[in-house]
Amino acid sequence: xxxxxxxxxxxxxxxxxxxxxxxxxxxxxxxxxxxxxxxxxxxxxxxxxxxxxxxxxxxxxxxxxxxxxxxxxxxxxxxxxxxxxxxxxxxxxxxxxxxxxxxxxxxxxxxxxxxxxxxxxxxxxxxxxxxxxxxxxxxxxxxxxxxxxxxxxxxxxxxxxxxxxxxxxxxxxxxxxxxxxxxxxxxxxxxxxxxxxxxxxxxxxxxxxxxxxxxxxxxxxxxxxxxxxxxxxxxxxxxxxxxxxxxxxxxxxxxxxxxxxxxxxxxxxxxxxxxx
Numbered sequence: 001x002x003x004x005x006x007x008x009x010x011x012x013x014x015x016x017x018x019x020x021x022x023x024x025x026x027x028x029x030x031x032x033x034x035x036x037x038x039x040x041x042x043x044x045x046x047x048x049x050x051x052x053x054x055x056x057x058x059x060x061x062x063x064x065x066x067x068x069x070x071x072x073x074x075x076x077x078x079x080x081x082x083x084x085x086x087x088x089x090x091x092x093x094x095x096x097x098x099x100x101x102x103x104x105x106x107x108x109x110x111x112x113x114x115x116x117x118x119x120x121x122x123x124x125x126x127x128x129x130x131x132x133x134x135x136x137x138x139x140x141x142x143x144x145x146x147x148x149x150x151x152x153x154x155x156x157x158x159x160x161x162x163x164x165x166x167x168x169x170x171x172x173x174x175x176x177x178x179x180x181x182x183x184x185x186x187x188x189x190x191x192x193x194x195x196x197x198x199x200x201x202x203x204x205x206x207x208x209x210x211x212x213x214x215x216x217x218x219x220x221x222x223x224x225x226x227x228x229x230x231x232x233x234x235x236x237x238x239x240x241x242x243x244x245x246x247x248x249x250x251x252x253x254x255x256x257x258x259x260x261x262x263x264x265x266x267x268x269x270x271x272x273x274x275x276x
Contacts, residue, residue: 014127029224032224034148053103055110069191124198
């Protein structure tokens with residue numbers, strides 16, 4: 001009777017996909033908490049889209065696409081920070097310029113790559129993650145968590161009160177650029193799960209859902225991570241049952257979680273208003 005519930009996890013490729021999705025989801029949830037708190041969701045969305053030319057260049061050079069994605073994401077983060085430095089160009093304008101150019105370059109490079117490569121880059125290829133690639137994902141996660149743990153207080157303070165943080169010597173603009181670099185690393189891993197189009201959803205949606213539930217920063221991170229893991233399990237299972245793209249299923253589950261929490265909070269607020 002419960003065969004449909006346990007059968008998918010008896011295959012090695014499903015277990016590998018789940019482990020990859022959990023690594024990616026937790027990484028995105030932790031970094032995404034800062035992204036949501038600092039209101040730079042658009043920047044994270046933009047960085048995710050600029051991974052494409054790195055993938056195309058790597059395929060043409062016959063190296064692993066992940067290395068090209070890392071280079072492209074870091075280039076975008078550094079370039080946006082450079083153009084917007086000293087307020088010569090507004091940050092949103094710099095982002096728009098770089099993203100448009102990088103995405104266009106990516107389409108050109110992917111045109112000359114193998115025919116299935118563009119689809120894999122746009123939709124993700126979670127079911128095709130090799131066991132060896134799990135080490136690459138873990139290697140991306142370790143430096144991100146290390147930097148966040150070392151600079152947790154500075155990032156938290158500059159996120160809640162950037163004016164005061166600047167007055168005591170912490171430079172919020174430098175921390176924002178650092179966060180963009182961490183977002184770049186995180187986006188590379190997320191690309192494997194959901195593709196470049198939906199990467200920002202993993203960064204923003206679980207963190208935004210956790211923020212609705214409230215609590216301090218560490219609690220929001222923990223809640224966002226739990227929501228990401230739940231979305232990975234449910235999304236992969238739905239993908240196995242329906243033969244739909246796994247990345248899209250995971251993102252839809254994340255969105256459903258947000259909708260349920262939003263509706264629940266709204267009901268509580270209405271009940272409290274009626275009782276008052």
